[in-house]
Structures are given as structure tokens and as C-alpha cells.
Amino acid sequence: xxxxxxxxxxxxxxxxxxxxxxxxxxxxxxxxxxxxxxxxxxxxxxxxxxxxxxxxxxxxxxxxxxxxxxxxxxxxxxxxxxxxxxxxxxxxxxxxxxxxxxxxxxxxxxxxxxxxxxxxxxxxxxxxxxxxxxxxxxxxxxxxxxxxxxxxxxxxxxxxxxxxxxxxxxxxxxxxxxxxxxxxxxxxxxxxx
DNA sequence: GCTTTGATGCACT
DNA sequence: GTGCATCAAAGCG
Numbered sequence: 001x002x003x004x005x006x007x008x009x010x011x012x013x014x015x016x017x018x019x020x021x022x023x024x025x026x027x028x029x030x031x032x033x034x035x036x037x038x039x040x041x042x043x044x045x046x047x048x049x050x051x052x053x054x055x056x057x058x059x060x061x062x063x064x065x066x067x068x069x070x071x072x073x074x075x076x077x078x079x080x081x082x083x084x085x086x087x088x089x090x091x092x093x094x095x096x097x098x099x100x101x102x103x104x105x106x107x108x109x110x111x112x113x114x115x116x117x118x119x120x121x122x123x124x125x126x127x128x129x130x131x132x133x134x135x136x137x138x139x140x141x142x143x144x145x146x147x148x149x150x151x152x153x154x155x156x157x158x159x160x161x162x163x164x165x166x167x168x169x170x171x172x173x174x175x176x177x178x179x180x181x182x183x184x185x186x187x188x189x190x191x192x193x
Numbered sequence: 194g195c196t197t198t199g200a201t202g203c204a205c206t
Numbered sequence: 207g208t209g210c211a212t213c214a215a216a217g218c219g
Contacts, residue, residue, distance in 0.1 A: 042200070050200070060215055078212025080201045097200055128201050171200050 001153035006146060009068035009087050013094040014180060016087040017043035020152070021184050022159035025083075025101060027134040028149035032109045034134045036101030036124050038152070040183040040190050042169045044084070046093035048180075050172040053093030063142045064093045071150060073131070073141040080128030083136050085145055085152065099170070099181075100125045100189045103133070110134075125189040159184060 001024060009016060026035040044051040052061040052074070063072040064086055072084040072095050088094035101124035103110060110123050110133040124130040131137070136150075143150050162185075169181045170192055183190045 044200075052200080055216085058216075074200085075214065076199060077201050078214085079203095082200060084200085099200085122202090126202070169200075173199080 001155055003146065003151045003153050004069075006067075006069045009085060009145070010089065011087060013043035013045045013087045013096050016085065017041045017096045017180065017182050018164070020085075020096060020098070021164050021182055022155070022157065024104060024153045024155055025098060025130075025134065026105075026148075026151055026153060027136060027140075029135050031135070032106050034106030034109055035104045036130065036134070037104060037155075038098055038100075039102050039187040040098070040100035040181070042097045042099060042182070043180040044095050044097060045088070048178070049174045050169070051093070051095075053095075057093070061093070064095045065091050066142065069144060069146045071136075071140050071143045071145055073136055073138060075138060076128075081131035081137055082127040083131050083134075083140075097127060098130065099127050100183070100187075100191060101130045101133075102187060102189050121188045123189075126191050 020038045020041040023038050024035055046053045053064045057065045067090050068087050070086045072086050073081055084095040084097050086095050103124050124133045145151050165183055165185050166179045167181050
């Protein structure tokens with residue numbers, strides 16, 4: 001597998017979000033390697049009222065204004081982490097939220113982290129779930145995605161464009177009208193259709 | 194410095 | 207389908 005380079009991320013969030021389904025997110029930890037195919041992603045860009053960066057740079061969203069190819073991990077609702085890949089040129093304030101994975105490596109480890117009574121589809125389905133399964137926390141905030149232990153790789157297999165569905169985003173209270181969400185058709189790990 | 198609320202998930206009805 | 211856990215940062219004053 002080929003690790004995606006900076007040029008991949010140095011594009012608009014919408015373009016990157018379109019290309020991410022089918023790519024593989026990998027996290028190597030002391031416990032072992034966990035990875036999964038990205039099956040759902042959403043684009044956020046400055047000017048979008050729902051984007052964290054829409055009101056300029058703050059302490060929380062500073063990674064979104066940094067160089068592309070970094071992680072932006074933030075804590076939400078007291079319990080949950082969400083993982084984003086920073087895209088676009090520096091100071092643009094763009095990112096792509098990874099919402100769901102299909103487990104590949106380290107499934108046993110994910111089960112151990114999550115509890116064994118969990119339905120398989122919920123193991124990495126949903127932004128909070130995939131972060132818990134891959135052990136992504138605040139510590140991975142601003143980490144580079146261009147090299148191990150945390151990176152996104154290209155399997156060489158492209159997802160046919162007719163299998164990628166474009167729709168509106170989830171959980172947005174403002175500006176729901178735009179079609180910025182991309183997911184793989186009929187994949188059981190996608191939370192909402 | 195105090196209040197509000199959110200790019201959620203889960204247990205429960 | 208509804209409610210709740212739980213907290214950091216934004217927003218306000």
C-alpha cells in the first residue's frame with residue numbers, strides 16, 4: 001500500500017472527501033496495528049457556517065489552519081473524539097471528517113477496546129466509534145498523516161464512482177443544504193442512509 | 194468567570 | 207423515538 005502524500009491533501013476539502021472512500025486509515029500503537037477502509041467522509045471548508053473554522057483561527061481549531069496532511073482531532077459531547085484530515089493550503093481552514101470505517105487489521109484489538117457485546121457494524125461506524133476503535137485521542141491532534149504510526153494509504157483499488165453516494169451531512173444544525181457527504185453505497189458500516 | 198451547546202453514542206421505552 | 211452522560215471551547219459580559 002502507498003501512503004498518501006502531501007499533494008493528495010493539498011486540494012479542496014470537497015475533492016479530498018470525494019477521494020477518501022476506499023482509502024485505508026492505519027494506526028500503529030504499542031498494542032498492535034488497527035486499520036480500516038474509509039467508507040464515509042464529510043467536507044468542511046471555511047465559509048461554511050457549520051465548519052469549526054468559519055469564525056477564524058482559535059485555539060481549538062488551529063490544526064485546520066496548519067499545513068495539509070495533518071490530523072485534527074477534537075473532543076465533543078464530553079465523551080467522543082472526531083478525526084479529521086486537514087486539507088487545502090495553509091491558513092485555508094479546511095478539513096475532512098472521517099465518519100465511518102470498515103475494519104481490516106486488528107479487529108480483535110478493536111473488540112477488546114470496545115467491549116464484546118457490540119454489534120460488528122458499530123465497531124467503526126460513526127466518528128466517535130472509529131476513534132475509540134483505532135485509539136485516536138487528543139494525543140493524535142496535529143499528528144502528521146504522511147508517515148507511521150498514523151497515516152492513510154491507497155490500496156490501489158479505486159471505488160467506482162457509481163458506488164459513491166453524495167448527500168447532505170449529518171448532525172449539522174446550520175447550512176444543511178450542501179452536498180458535502182460522501183459514502184460507499186450499501187456498506188453496512190455507514191451509519192445513516 | 195459563567196453559561197451554552199455541540200461534526201455523538203448508548204441505554205432504555 | 208427519546209433522554210442522558212459529560213466537558214472543552216466559544217460566546218458573552
